[in-house]
Amino acid sequence: MKQDIVKQSVSKLCFRNKAILAPMVRVGTLPMRLLALEYGADTVYCEEMVDIKMLQCRRVINDVLETVDFVAPDERVVFRTCKKEKDFVVFQMGTADAERALAVAKLIENDVAAIDVNMGCPKEYSTKGGMGAALLTNPDKVESILSTLVKGISKPVTCKIRILPSLEDTISLVKLIERTGVSAVAVHGRVKEERPQHPVHCDVMKAISEALSIPVIANGGSHDYIKEFSDLETFKQLTGAASVMVARAAMWNPSIFRKGGLLPLEEVMKEYIKYAIKYDNYYSNTKYCLCQMLREQLESPRGKKLHAAQSSQEICEIFELEDFYKETAEMLQARKAALKVQTQEEDQAEDTDVIKMAVRFVKFIVVSICALCRREYPPQITPKMCLLEWSRKQYLPQPEYDTIQRPLDRFFCSTVTVDGKKYRSTVWEKSKKLAEQAAAIACLRTLQLPEGRLSEGENNPIHKRKRDEKEAINGTGVTEDTDLECAHKKQQIIQKTSELDSSAVPQ
Template sequence: MAGDKKTLDFRNKYILAPMVRVGTLPMRLLALDYGADLVYTEEIIDFKIINAKRVENELLGTVDFLLSDETVVFRTCSKEKSKVVFQMGTADAQRSLLAAKKIENYVAAVDVNMGCPKEFSIKGGMGSALLKKPEKVQEILTTLVNNLSVPVTCKIRVLNDLQETLNLVKLIESTGVSAIAVHARTQHERPRHANRNDFIREIAKTVSIPVIANGGSKGLRSVKDIEQFCQDCGVTSAMIARAAQWNCSIFRKDGPLKISDVARDYIKYAVLYDSHYANTKYCVLQILREDMDMKEGQETLAVMSLEEICHVWGLDSFYKETMKTRRKRSHNLSISKENDDEPCIKQQKTEDGKTLVQMLIRYVKKDYPIGISPKMKLFEWITKKRLKPPHYLTVERPRDRCFHSVLTVGDTKYSTPYWEKSKQLAEQNAAVSCLLALGVHDGRKEGTGGDAKALAGKWQEMLNNDKDLRENVGIETLLTSGTESGKTHKNGNVMQEGESNGKDKKDITKTEVEKKEESFSNEDSCQIQNLSER
């Protein structure tokens, strides 16, 4: 591995520190625009990245690592590849290596968090809990250094005793790390406590690797302040956290910008890279920390979408143009995908004689307005048609406690090949598949769901070309149903969403669930497993 090792010089660098919720792609790119030399991601726990699936996001031009429910764990792009350091929370050497291997080709370096004082980190043996376990520190860092192609660093807090701190950093240096970032407060100290700059000076004298000073945000407002902080600590590199969170333009050599300009620049990146509105709102409010009396500040408190945030900040045209461009790109990608690799739809007869339709589609929560879901839309449609209520047969896989659901509407069953981390997500998947087959809008926001449109088009083509399929799934019968079907319900009542009659409810044994696992375990597969009720 030594011959293939990439290098990164950590000397003379001003760096965006790792910050939870703040250090996502929009803020990292903004910091680089303003002059930061390197940017650290927010801390990402090893388990999360291990369980995430890598996806080439052609629509955004990013590489995404996603959980089963499409939650973005880590999103990056080529613009930051040579400047981004992936910070990981871990307490285990082999697990940290497994996680780091998944992302090493997309980052400039990997950092191990050994300084976080938060309870959730400490209880998991991560963060500053590692400071009291030198053998574990040595094992984790040595394992990463010896097996990764990118540089490895770590970020620590100091111990109460200077000599103990120096002993620790000498051990860390012996593992072969490329740099060490030092937040010069102890595990129990907070920002109100003075940063122990003298500890950093002694550390810099003790080790030969670059030392990155951290913890001085209270007195930092400009590049000149950062320079002075470095001089006080006897180092050439500094890592900026809260001061950059409040005004990321602190990295500008020509001086910081107005808060309102920084907020708008950040919002633009958030829109371009489809940041969740809640996280965008949080970061904007952090930027406005001392200026919440601004008109925009008060209005930002009430926003519930990226579009509303853009409206508050006078970026309506930017938002509309970005969405227009994204819709066009999504359409072109859908056509390309349809030509090169047709959307996957499978259908077959189940043991009870019904037809099972399986579509390669997932429910992505952010694609829907707040309070709207496919299950709700399906329930409204069925209520309007006065049909028999939908029946969700949802099973749990013992191995990883993930769920899969098959939905029955009329004489047809609907599903997807995916297992999800919650029962609700699994049932939403089935509802999306059903609504696509029925040609009923599932409530998603305009400009989203390029794959859904492609699937709907393919399904319609299949129905047009196959008379037997049309008859088997009974689409036409369902679509033309009206009040007559209401006679099947006592007193004309329709049961609530997800409710089923007691006599329809079946217990799925562990053995039966395990029989279903093999067919559905591969998320990229389009195999169909018979999930008929027994």
């Protein structure tokens, strides 16, 4: 039953008799993938994602861009996809561990069409970690990773390899790969040490195609064999493969997948820029891809301007797309504003048991037109500390903070629970820490308690704590809990010091 499902999925993914956009570093991003699909590519691969990096990400639905983002702890988008490519994008990962690979696959499988393991990357960053081409000589690990993925997820699993120096060893490896149950294998027809300037070994790929019953995807023919769409079939016949994967030739001009022939580069570059702006692609990545398309024209006036560009807006100006940039920016801003209003309305309608207040934590305030700042809180004193200290003195459980992040703009909102009641600031903050401080302020002000500001004078907890400690040491008062212990220790130190001084005086 599963084999039938896999066969249907493979057919749907176009692993047979079709053209495929291969992943390349910084090129297999969403704008380039969508452009390749528009021009006729049947399947697109994302750039290689390292398993450890992906496991640190959280899945975020981006309602503004209408995408699904996998966001790292530093808020950088590691992988972005959308509904338009869901049935055609293959997620390629770099891994050297079966369990990690499975964890990543489970994280991503509902947003992609298939999972691929890159076992052919010759770069040091990959091989040094036991990934990429390092796996070619580790058949046990290859079998473990692929078998675990095939058994563990519902989507098709593929892998991409390079050939080995020996044809016999290469055939042995691909047969092992076939036995794991993968749906297809992509073969770059060069050994690990060879580079694009070396001839691709079509004969070896043909021998692999004849030895396997699963689809073989031939890769490595750019420039030498593939310069336009009709060359895809020629390369396919030379290698005996089921389909052809294109990387460099597609990077130079993605319209290579177009049956009607290559389009003028100017038109292709403008279409790429539109996708990049629409999906908020980072400008340096957009610039890199455009430079790869320009190639020998990089020293032209336009090429020099592109090289100097420092923003997406500047790139649009170089290609006379200022109006498109402005219209798209306004459209996205309007969508963001509408979603913000909707979010606020939903927030007001929910959680009726939460006490809310529009407050925020500001450490410094501007006190003059010259932008002079005044400290609002003493060093090391915050509303959270004040709330914690008050809770302890009331013998209440420690305040609990529940913080969420809004997908719309990635701002934070926190709810604090104290003595069974919930408090929250209605102001969304840029960081988790600020959101929690704002929630603490909402609670303290509701309970009419000091929150630690310098303007509170004698009511400020820091002044009160120092006064209590002084009274405890002088024997005129006592403190509770940690304050009492601190005062007691200080008394012991003073007493011991006094004893040492007295013993040093001659009798």
